Amino acid sequence: MEIQKFVKNFAAQFEETDAATFAVETKFRDIDEWSSLLALSIIAMVDEEYKVKIKGEDIKTSHTIEDLYNIVKSRF
Amino acid sequence: MYNPFTLAGKTIFITGASSGIGKAIAIECSKMGATVIISGRNIERLNETYCKLEGKGHLQFITDLCNSNKLKELVMVLPGLDGIVHCAGVADPLPFQFVNNEKLKHVFDVNFTAPTLLTQKLLKIKKVNKNASIVFVSSISGVFCSSIGGSVYSASKGAINGLAKGMALDLAPKSIRVNCVNPGMIQTNIFESGKISEEQLEVDVKRYPLKRYGRPEEVAYAVIYLLSDASKWVTGSNLLIDGGYTLL
Numbered sequence: 001m002e003i004q005k006f007v008k009n010f011a012a013q014f015e016e017t018d019a020a021t022f023a024v025e026t027k028f029r030d031i032d033e034w035s036s037l038l039a040l041s042i043i044a045m046v047d048e049e050y051k052v053k054i055k056g057e058d059i060k061t062s063h064t065i066e067d068l069y070n071i072v073k074s075r076f
Numbered sequence: 077m078y079n080p081f082t083l084a085g086k087t088i089f090i091t092g093a094s095s096g097i098g099k100a101i102a103i104e105c106s107k108m109g110a111t112v113i114i115s116g117r118n119i120e121r122l123n124e125t126y127c128k129l130e131g132k133g134h135l136q137f138i139t140d141l142c143n144s145n146k147l148k149e150l151v152m153v154l155p156g157l158d159g160i161v162h163c164a165g166v167a168d169p170l171p172f173q174f175v176n177n178e179k180l181k182h183v184f185d186v187n188f189t190a191p192t193l194l195t196q197k198l199l200k201i202k203k204v205n206k207n208a209s210i211v212f213v214s215s216i217s218g219v220f221c222s223s224i225g226g227s228v229y230s231a232s233k234g235a236i237n238g239l240a241k242g243m244a245l246d247l248a249p250k251s252i253r254v255n256c257v258n259p260g261m262i263q264t265n266i267f268e269s270g271k272i273s274e275e276q277l278e279v280d281v282k283r284y285p286l287k288r289y290g291r292p293e294e295v296a297y298a299v300i301y302l303l304s305d306a307s308k309w310v311t312g313s314n315l316l317i318d319g320g321y322t323l324l
Contacts, residue, residue, distance in 0.1 A: 036224055036272075036276050037171060037224045037225065039273075039276075040169050040170070040171050040224065040225040040271060040272075041171045041173070041174070043271050044170055044171055044173075044174035045174070047174075048174060053269070055269070055270030055271060055273070056270055056271055056272055056273030056274075056275075056276060057270060057273055057274070059273070060273050060275060
């Protein structure tokens with residue numbers, strides 16, 4: 001699995017935030033648009049794209065998109 | 077002692093009794109004097125419920141109600157019933173955009189199709205006694221409100237709500253009553269997948285006017301009312317148990 005593609009898949013869940021502003025080091029929970037629905041969407045995206053089950057706690061303990069990528073990669 | 081809510085002399089079948097609401101209903105029904113028959117998928121957990129039942133003559137069946145052969149086998153061995161409580165259910169939060177055929181089918185198989193076919197088969201071979209009471213554990217979701225990522229779950233519970241009303245009409249000539257209970261969030265492990273974090277649940281609980289989630293026993297008490305002769309003139313109804321959640 002490739003990190004840039006992960007960032008792209010991550011950004012695709014957002015409606016208002018410009019996809020170009022997402023990067024590996026983006027602290028996603030600081031984004032204005034971040035919400036509980038987006039958290040569920042990220043969990044569902046990871047399940048659909050990578051067949052990996054992550055939990056709400058995994059999102060809570062991740063600061064950057066890379067942190068979450070590493071969790072998903074470790075279970076891939 | 078005067079007790080219009082007694083279940084003494086009644087045989088009650090409860091699905092999904094290995095955990096949560098189903099477990100509490102089984103235990104409370106036994107305390108009210110019922111002979112209880114429980115089913116569930118997990119041997120250890122179902123047996124844990126079984127060991128907590130008061131009184132004698134109770135039965136337990138490990139089975140997957142979504143497996144049509146196992147469902148047929150179960151229906152054949154069950155005795156005549158005075159009450160059925162459908163508790164087996166799944167809740168898996170999923171934003172609508174990610175719904176697919178497989179996920180839709182899974183939720184509907186467990187929450188809607190299995191309880192529907194189970195009841196139909198029992199009625200067909202006349203194992204539901206005259207004056208029996210059928211109770212579905214529905215939800216506030218899909219009947220009064222919904223939740224983020226709850227579209228499919230709500231749809232399945234809304235479907236049960238419609239089913240129960242139609243069944244209530246069709247079974248009235250047999251004096252069989254059909255009702256739903258509609259709980260808000262109850263302290264169980266239904267969100268064990270962990271998609272909803274503890275933090276999110278802490279925020280959610282504050283939206284309940286009575287400032288806490290419900291306890292499984294508090295759903296059981298409502299079910300006992302609907303199973304007992306105290307509710308003999310109640311059919312096709314929804315009994316809301318939500319700590320005031322849907323008032324706001």
